[in-house]
Amino acid sequence: MPELPEVEVAARNLRQWMVGEVVAGVEAPDEKVLAAGTGAEWEAALCGRRCLGVARRAKYLLMDFEGGHTVVAHLRMTGKFVLVPAGESEPAYVRFRFLLTDGRRVLFRDMRRFGRAWLLPTAAVAAMPELAKLGPDAYLEPLGPRELAERARRSRRPVKTWLMDQTVIGGLGNICASEILFRARIAPERPADSLADEEIERLAAAIPDYLEWAIRAQSGPEIIYIAERRDANPFAIYGHGGEPCPRCGAALARKVIAGRSTFSCPVCQAPS
DNA sequence: TAGTATGTTGGCGC
DNA sequence: AGCGCCAACATACT
Numbered sequence: 593m594p595e596l597p598e599v600e601v602a603a604r605n606l607r608q609w610m611v612g613e614v615v616a617g618v619e620a621p622d623e624k625v626l627a628a629g630t631g632a633e634w635e636a637a638l639c640g641r642r643c644l645g646v647a648r649r650a651k652y653l654l655m656d657f658e659g660g661h662t663v664v665a666h667l668r669m670t671g672k673f674v675l676v677p678a679g680e681s682e683p684a685y686v687r688f689r690f691l692l693t694d695g696r697r698v699l700f701r702d703m704r705r706f707g708r709a710w711l712l713p714t715a716a717v718a719a720m721p722e723l724a725k726l727g728p729d730a731y732l733e734p735l736g737p738r739e740l741a742e743r744a745r746r747s748r749r750p751v752k753t754w755l756m757d758q759t760v761i762g763g764l765g766n767i768c769a770s771e772i773l774f775r776a777r778i779a780p781e782r783p784a785d786s787l788a789d790e791e792i793e794r795l796a797a798a799i800p801d802y803l804e805w806a807i808r809a810q811s812g813p814e815i816i817y818i819a820e821r822r823d824a825n826p827f828a829i830y831g832h833g834g835e836p837c838p839r840c841g842a843a844l845a846r847k848v849i850a851g852r853s854t855f856s857c858p859v860c861q862a863p864s
Numbered sequence: 865t866a867g868t869a870t871g872t873t874g875g876c877g878c
Numbered sequence: 879a880g881c882g883c884c885a886a887c888a889t890a891c892t
Contacts, residue, residue, distance in 0.1 A: 670890095706887065
């Protein structure tokens with residue numbers, strides 16, 4: 593379920609589980625997710641090495657290891673990192689796993705198998721094309737109104753589609769975009785270059801405000817024995833089409849923009 | 865059965 | 879070049 597907030601939570605969890613730990617083994621039951629390096633190469637590069645740090649850039653996770661190797665991972669639609677305590681059994685859809693010296697295992701699960709993980713020399717990470725083309729991270733490097741306006745001015749696309757462009761801002765996905773535009777009271781179909789200064793200011797503030805809220809709301813360790821329950825939808829408007837707007841009570845709309853479900857309040861976010 | 869799914873890439877056409 | 883649109887990727891749920 594990965595957009596920036598979920599990936600940030602995954603990074604914090606991985607940091608807690610992995611940093612300072614020595615990898616006792618690497619196994620890849622499904623090598624399809626290994627986009628760079630074979631299972632044998634992963635094992636050779638990482639076995640016996642300590643994890644030095646975990647970082648996040650947009651929706652990518654980066655794990656640095658002794659010996660000069662980095663694992664870059666993208667969860668795509670259904671990827672997830674999970675910690676399994678020693679002796680506990682594993683869930684389905686495990687694509688690779690790190691074995692730790694105390695018997696705990698860190699799993700990469702991914703039902704739909706869209707997720708990818710690359711083993712790279714740490715020195716080669718900066719040149720990885722997927723990372724090199726990312727815009728500034730929406731949470732770690734928030735754009736101020738001036739820079740945001742300058743970028744928006746260059747695009748006539750719907751502001752919602754523009755916000756999801758990873759080369760403009762890194763990390764915002766389909767849910768984030770709807771929720772942020774609701775906070776900023778901007779209609780998602782508005783061309784990016786049509787926003788007034790005060791709308792840009794609201795947008796610049798809504799991005800970190802929403803991300804702070806979402807990271808907090810989704811924090812919590814993914815540990816296998818905590819059953820995944822179907823929680824109530826935590827979002828203000830995403831997935832709430834037809835329900836009353838939490839701000840004004842009007843019926844929330846669902847429409848498709850650039851092929852993606854988009855939610856908005858036709859009153860609070862009236863196109864002007 | 866058809867429609868839907870929090871992401872990304874690549875092809876086609878304008 | 880930039881953009882919209884669509885299919886593909888693979889699987890599950892309603």
